[in-house]
Amino acid sequence: MATAEEYGLGPNEFPRGWFIVAESSQLDAGPMAVRFWGRDLALYRGESGKAIMLDAYCGHMGTHITASTSAMIVKNGEQIEGNSIRCPYHGWRYNEFGDVDDIPYHDGPCPKSASIRAYPVVDNMGCIMAWFDPDGREPDYDAPFLKEWDDPQWINWKLDHLGVLDIHSQEILDNMADCRHLGPTHGAPSEYFENEINNEVYVQRQGGPMQLYETYLYTTTWYTGPGILLSKQVWSDTVVFELIANTPVEDGKTQCWHGCLYKGSANPTTAEDAEVALGIQAGALEAFGADFNVWANKRPALTIMQMKTDGPFRTGRKWYSQFFATPEDAATIRAEVNGTHSTVGMASPRQANHNIDEGLPI
Ligand code: FES
Ligand SMILES: [Fe+2]
Structure with missing residues (x-):
């Protein structure tokens, strides 16, 4: 194993871009705890069917939002509300943008500092694809689609x-x-x-x-x-x-x-x-x-x-x-x-009548 730095890549450890993070059918079965780009992530579908990915750890006390199978709120199927998800520990509710919008035992505004990062996600060709940028920038190209x-x-x-x-x-x-x-x-x-x-x-x-x-x-x-x-x-x-x-x-x-x-x-x-x-x-x-x-x-x-x-x-x-x-x-x-x-010593596609590119998105 060698690192990005050892290959002379950088300054970032991880590349920006669209990546597969799950197969769509896996997510149909319920929220998933996944790990990519050196970080733990919470992946789930909202009630609308929308795929949503957030950083994994709740701002309150650091619970992994989608790793629990034993919490009562999970067993009862009450974790997802609309496109939001409740943390299994004390029930704080995160919306699809990663902001807390409800705390069950607290009136008034929810702390903005509890917000966690949300990632752009598309459900594309049977794959859940997420956009990763180390600095949180928005996508600068579209995920591939055939x-x-x-x-x-x-x-x-x-x-x-x-x-x-x-x-x-x-x-x-x-x-x-x-x-x-x-x-x-x-x-x-x-x-x-x-x-x-x-x-x-x-x-x-x-x-x-x-x-x-x-x-x-x-x-x-x-x-x-x-x-x-x-x-x-x-x-x-x-x-x-x-x-x-x-x-x-x-x-x-x-x-x-x-x-x-x-x-x-x-x-x-x-x-x-x-x-x-x-x-x-x-x-x-x-x-x-x-x-x-x-x-x-x-x-x-x-x-x-x-x-x-x-x-x-x-x-x-x-x-x-x-x-x-x-x-x-x-x-x-x-x-x-x-x-x-x-490549030196190789004919070109044109010389070889390579003609299979029609209709390709390239
Ligand atoms: S740790 Fe998430 S609500 Fe308390
Ligand atoms: Fe190969």
């Missing part, structure tokens, strides 16, 4: 919960520039490869023969900010969107999720399509698992011994550093890295 999620010809993912890896997310992000691992690790060497950077979006386009399905694989993969990867993958007559999400838990520990959105054979999809979708997600997880296995066993690459014909790791790391920088420095970094970046 229109295919709402299309009845597409079978939606149920997430694979991959747990917490003992590596810094920098190592995961390095994959985007890593042209030369696709053959040895995934059995799908690139014949063409290119990266493109546009502010918070980092794209990889590549293709080549894939050993697993004995076919030719075309992929366009993009991060929207530091935590959420989507990848369009096309082979034979199959089209899939893959999701790989990473959220920092501590500085140097990272939680991951995975899923696949599969285009069925008919509209609406058939039972057979649903079976195929499960198989595709399992196959994609197996392929991604090859990276996971490397990450779980490697030492941190605080610096990379760059060959001229490696992918553009340095540019990718620079792009990632914007999320740890002050907003002013982030603007400078964007100006420096925006544009297309080729």
